[in-house]
Amino acid sequence: MFGFARDERVAELLRQATAFKDKKEWDAALDVLAEAKKLMLVSPVAYPAETWCKYPLYLQQAGRFEEAVSEFQFLLNDLERRARRDAQLDDPNVGPERQKLAYYKTIIRNDRRVIKEKMTLARSRQKKSESPKK
Numbered sequence: 068m069f070g071f072a073r074d075e076r077v078a079e080l081l082r083q084a085t086a087f088k089d090k091k092e093w094d095a096a097l098d099v100l101a102e103a104k105k106l107m108l109v110s111p112v113a114y115p116a117e118t119w120c121k122y123p124l125y126l127q128q129a130g131r132f133e134e135a136v137s138e139f140q141f142l143l144n145d146l147e148r149r150a151r152r153d154a155q156l157d158d159p160n161v162g163p164e165r166q167k168l169a170y171y172k173t174i175i176r177n178d179r180r181v182i183k184e185k186m187t188l189a190r191s192r193q194k195k196s197e198s199p200k201k
Contacts, residue, residue, distance in 0.1 A: 074110045077103050084121065093129035100125055113153035116142075116181035127189040130196075139186045143179065150174040 080103035087096035100122040107114050123138035154171035155161040 074106065074112045077106050077110060081118070081121070084125065088125060093125065096125055097129060116178040120182060120185040124185060124189055127193055132193045135189050139182060142182050146175060146178055150178065
């Protein structure tokens with residue numbers, strides 16, 4: 068029986084980041100998410116856009132909005148590469164080509180939508196945090 072690919076080290080780092088966030092230990096959470104990102108970039112696992120967006124969302128919550136915006140832009144710029152890899156578009160041993168291309172287009176469309184939604188959320192949170200308290 069086949070299972071989904073899983074990277075236990077990345078999974079552990081993501082759990083640690085959540086635990087640090089829950090304790091408002093932003094520097095520690097961001098450190099482990101930066102490490103997770105490095106591993107995810109080379110991992111054979113296809114991570115959903117929500118997972119990729121965790122790092123920039125935490126950056127925003129930690130008060131590092133400009134870095135968050137840069138990270139969201141990185142995700143948009145890197146989307147094609149990740150989608151090609153995840154759809155196995157360049158692997159001639161995986162087919163058929165038409166299905167891979169359809170999957171690639173679905174990844175691009177869905178992930179771009181999710182990334183933009185998360186960017187909007189980060190901007191909204193930032194605006195709220197900058198507004199004067201009554």
